[in-house]
Amino acid sequence: MGELSRSTIFFSDQHLCYADILSPSQVRARIEVAVLNFLKALSSNSPSISDLSLISRNSSNSRVSRGLLTGDSWIFLSHSFCTRSLTKENSAKSFIRVWKVMEICYQVLVQEKRVTQRELYYKLLCDSPDYFTSQLQVNRTIQDLVALLRCSRYSLGIMASSRGAIAGRLLLQEPDKEVVDCSTCGSSGYAISGDLELLGKLTMGTDARYIIMVEKHAVFQRLAEDRVFNQIPCILITAKGFPDIATRFLLHRMCKMFPNLLVLGLVDWNPAGLAILCTFKFGSIGMGLEAYRYACNIKWLGLRKDDINQLIPKECLVPLKPRDLQIAKSLMSSEILQDSYKEEVAAMVQSGRRAEIEALYCHGYDYLVKFLATKIVQANYL
């Protein structure tokens, strides 16, 4: 029963837990209800200090949704909860942290502003140094708040980081602004804003046939500088590593707007590279209440084991790190990963080696473009 319900075509909507995308006033109302409920419990005849129950963001609460017609799959979170309680010694501090972030978000919304996670981190570090010591801790607490109030991070007034970039055969227009031709943006491309509302309002036009997601910024720059999109009709997009929500959002939007475009991923040949591809493909658990919306059907172009065997000299291969092995283990045990991907991971582990995309330059600086073109023409992607 457990296995069946975890991977389901039907009734997944009943199991789905999601964060609403709400207006500032709606989020303020939810926060006000939270405060009032807390005070009511404190002042009642049998008074108590309410616990916070949050949707669990771990693999045991994750479910796979498989599309019936499209074969698309994505990860979503279901209705299992974890508790932050003042009464339990090991969660008392995290309990207080949620309230502190709630206070700041409420004030941000009242002032009709937006802040980044980084700005939030510094504010909390100064105001409450006993409770917040790292950016990671702040980010996790924000996710706790999302899981408590069931509203998206963006709705809380927190902007995603502006990390991603886009280049190539795409015309973009922000409301009331000039049209931007992303093929003329130079090697750094057009910076993807962290403001999801803005991204949602972009008008887009393209004559490309492919979208190529590139893992690393250096490779993106090389391809943009070589104007690969003049040879292959494509749009280049990168998150410069770990896929942030804004980049995922924009990629998803482009897929929806241009359904005939094929989305291809170019990542290093190592477990971390494949994990990045999978995050674009399936979503993530950490932001599982929101990320499921932005999954897209991206295919794995390269690097893959055949490329390694045929094209990469052995000298260019370096040993896998312990972290790679951890990620590999997690990928192998995942139920959402298709078998062909798992075979690739097994090959990585067996060889004990990894390779970067840049290793292809041993054949010449323009080899990468040829590599891409060949693979696309041969439809050599998983």
Add this chain to the structure above:
Amino acid sequence: MLYLATTSVSDSEIHNLNLNLKESNSVGTLTKLPSTAKNGAKFSGTEVSVSISKSLDDLLAEVTCFLQKVQFSCLSADSTNDFSNYKEISVNYSFPWHFMQMILLKVPKVVMELLVGGDDSLGSQIGSRILVIEGSSVYSPVESIKCLKLGLKDYVRKHQTRFSVGENLKVGTGVANSSGSSQGNSQVVEAVVIISEMSELVPSSCIREQDMKTEVLYFEDFVSCSIAQSSLDALTNINWKSYGLALRSIANHDGSVMLEWENLLPDFHIHIAIHCYHRQVKQWVAENSLPDRNLVRKAVKCALDDLKENNQGVLLSRRALKMCDYAPDLAKTLAQLILSSNDLNFQEECCSLLGVQSQEVNMDNVGNCIREKIISVIGLNDRNSQKNKEAPTFLFEDDCFQKEHFMEEEYHEGEEAYNFLDL
């Protein structure tokens, strides 16, 4: 040798007894002597004579020490033999030896006469004092637990240092009794716990080592005596941690019990008195049954619980104290949130729940009010935690899935197993 002559109002004769203390056992040998007729007179009283070969000063020091601890009940002149009609007397004692009073019950028709005689170079001297009875009884009828409570309060007040300011004693009492045998002779254990706190102006140099210790005053059948082993065991087995106390050691020096505490605050003192007795004494020789260990434990625990219940913030368990540490931060966060709102209805509703008047709404008032409520709830639930495990309250109760799929997880910082989709 100790000679006793005692009679109650309903007795027709005076009972004379002889207690030979030279015997090796602690009880001594009690011998009944021929009674003396009362010839129809109605009175009650007890006369104790002791002859000891000691210097008068030593004797007086010992007697004074003994009497400092004695709290016993006398029969009032017109009561029956059922210990239910005490009247209480409070007593002062002080040096020098020729001016001595004793702790007694306040009974209008009862007096005590102390006769002290000794030989010295000028021949035998007899000094006599009719002791002054203070005031009249205010507590009537009074159970023996209340006597014990008032007696210990008195004792604590007398022993407070010169820095103590005013009445700041916190008292808890507890009684436990056994179901009793067929003869109706049930065992009763009473316990009184007092916490006294000195004023904040005490310099730390004035704190004595004995302030970190508690001497347990122990009584059996209305007499101060050495603690029974079963009672000592009972004290060791009490879960002091649930009252925020850490017992370092428990020492028995010649029947006098000292509890030594760890990390006690300098201005914080604990005083304990335990009294074990039998509800009905049919014979002069008390039944030779030791105080039940469970009864002693139960009585002391009741006293600690009583103290905790009636005094907010006292004897909180370590867990509750840790929670209280968070209260100011949580209160400040909530207050700041409420006051940053531009929705006046929301602010009003919050303040009405807190009982803060609209004209008094400011950060300090709201914050303090929330903090006090949180601390009071922590204290309340700390007292109740052992009695019943309540289901936790959640902030949003309306999610119908919550109760069906609730999976309690322990929160581990940074311990989660890596999942590639955890990005």
